[in-house]
Each structure stands twice: as structure tokens, then as C-alpha cells.
Amino acid sequence: MVKKSAMALLAGLVIFGFSIQPALATYKVGAIFSVTGGASFLGDPEKKTAQMVVDQINRDGGINGEKIELIVYDDETDPTKCNLHAKKLISQDKVVAVIGPSVSGLSVAIIPVFEKFKTPLVSCAASYKIVYNEKTGKPNKWVFKTPQSDSLAVEAIYTKMQSMGIHKIAILTVTDGYGASGRHELLRLAQAYKMDIVADEKYDPKDADMTAQLTKIKGLAPQAIVNWSVGPTQVTVLRNWRDLGMTPITFFQSHGFGSRKNIELAAGAAEGVFCPLGACNIADLLPEDHPQKQVTMAYQKSYTETYNEPLSSFGGHAWDAIQLVVDALKAVGGDRAKIRDYLENKKGFIGQHGVFNFSPEDHNGLTKEAFQMVVVKDGDWALAK
Secondary structure (H helix, E strand, O other), rough: OHHHHHHHHHHHOOOOOOOOOOOOOOHHHOOOOOOOOOOOOHHHHHHHHHHHHHHHHHHHOEEOOEEEEEEEEEEOHHHHHHHHHHHHHHHHHOOOOEEEOHHHHHHHOHHHHHHOOOOEEEEEOHHHHEEEEEOOEEEEOOOEEEEHHHHHHHHHHHEEEEEEOOOOEEEHHHHHHOHHHHHHHHHHHEEEOOOEEEEEEOOOOOOOOOOOHHHHHHOOOOOOOEEEEOOHHHHHHHHHHOOOOOOEEEEEOOOHOOOOOOOOOOOOOOOEEEEEEEEHHHHHHHOOOOOHHHHHHHHHHHHHHOOOOOOHHHHHHOOOOOOHHHHHHHHOOOHHHHHHHHHEEEEOOOOOOEEEEEEEOEOOOOOHHEEEEEEEOOOOEOOOO
């Protein structure tokens, strides 16, 4: 009798124009960004970019007819929360891959989670330690990243210095994961590029004045200074440098300076400062035949129209990360191991920060040519000659 009632109900639904269909399948992709907290200037544009890309793909029909569900957690720039979010995305949300976190220290901290649970992670942070295991001398198997490594940024800076006849330099680095990794590379590569480091100064991420460190450097008369930090400190350093009358000493910032907001906050002190940046920062300045011209211009148009604000390097890192995962999903579906294998062998992926060529030996897939050396001129970026 129950069976007859069910059949009658089904028949009734069909008669009245209803049909019973299976729920549409979705690919769950996780994201961990520092949307709030000390690194919100990184995480906010990353979240916005990732969501924008996913929304565009879903509007266009998804991946082979399947939608993407982007599950974003804010780690608030807190390592404990970042770790908890990573575990939740894998064990409870059952995502096929994760993009983020925003900062190097948090990315390094959660590597064991992804290695243990065999889930692909595409970090949006810079340190080479994210993809390179110093103990084994090999890449971390399940971890990739999209920002150019700090080692590549150092090479780009030192190469530019050589062309300018600079060899006597001072370095300033912040005492966090990003700064420590950059400092390590500045020191490690100095000899190869014949750089004489006459001063090696540090400061805390919360410091509001670097006059003492810069005064020491001024007395040693270097030809150039390299500062390695992100956030407010890199602007503070520039203002102190100007106020001390040190502008005749050429100033280089790391690739963490990649936001026009920093130029604005420096209030004129950034004029003449050099830094290596990805193509997405200077899409308008790229020649028409540049391999990244089309994707960078498209991203710039979409982001500025969607959010009515200028884009930054950091959103570009998320664009590359989510698009790489999407590319893998199109090719191999939602199997975590197949996604990992696909990413490891992906060649010729044209992104915001370079043309990526991954391999079992390289989970970043970029060279120093992924950088354009720029200089601040008239309050904006210009290609350095």
C-alpha cells in the first residue's frame, strides 16, 4: 500500500509539471585568507579576487556543467585559527584543494596538515620555504605557490643593481616569516652577485619608527638600501629615509611593495624607489606582444569594475591560484591526487605573475624573468630603464 501511495505521488508530481532530479554536483574548493588582522591588506584583495573568478565561472556554466563552491575562511592573521581552518576544510568540508594562506609564516605552519591528509595547497605567499623542504632537499609533495619566490626577487634586484654599478649595499628586514626568508636570500645570494653588505639591520613588524637603523646605515654610506617587509613598516621606512635626507642613496623595496596604496601612503616619499613586480601591477605598460598582456588587462578590467578599487599584486596571487585549480578540475576532475599530479606537471600556464612551468623539482614554476623592475615616477609605477 505504501508503494502504491509513493507511485501515485510521483505520478502526480509529473502530471503537475514537477520532476525529480538529482542535485547538481559541485566542486568544493577551500580558501584561507587573512581578510582581517595585520595582513588584511593581503587577504582582502585575495578573497575578492577568488570570489570574483568563481562567480564568473559559475555564471558561464561552471566546469563541464558543474559549479564551484568556494569556501572561504578568515584566519585573522592568526596561526592557530589558520591551522583549524585548514583541518576543517579537509575533514569536514571535503574540499578538493585549498588556496592560500596570505602570509609566508602561516603557509609554512600548515604544510604538515596538507602533507598528512594528501590535499593540494596552492599558497598565495612568497617564501621559498613554502614549496621547498630544506630537510629533504625536495619540494613539499602536496604544496604549490603562485607568488614569485623571495630568491627570485633578490636576483631581480641584484641584477638591476649590477646594471646601475651598485655593489655596496645595506639591508633592512622585518622580523617575521616574510622578512626572515628575504634576509636569508639577500645574504645567501650577495656573493654570487658581488654585493658587499655593509649593514644588516632589523625591525619589529609593529615598529613605528626606523630612524635608529637608518642613521646607522647613513654613517656607512652605502650606494643602495634594500628593505624587505610588507604592510605599514615599508611605508614608515620610506618616510624616515626621506626625513633623514637619505634620498641620494638608492632605495629598493621587495615585491611586497606591490600596491599603489603604498605609493599613496608614502605621501611623496616613494618617488624614485625601485621594486620588482609581477605583470598584473603594470598591465597598461606592457607591450602588446607580451605573453601576459591579455590576461592582465582582463583581470584589471574585471576587478576594477567589480570592486571600484585598484588591484594589487596580492589579488593577482589569488587569481593565479584559483585559476590553476580550475585548470586542473577541467582536466582531471575532483580527485585530489590527480589534481596534485596535474599541477606538478603543468607547463605554460599564463598567469598574473608569470608564465608558470611546474615540475617535480619546482612547485613554483617561475624564474626571475617573471618580474618587471619598476620605479615610482610621478606618483605611479613606471618601467625602470
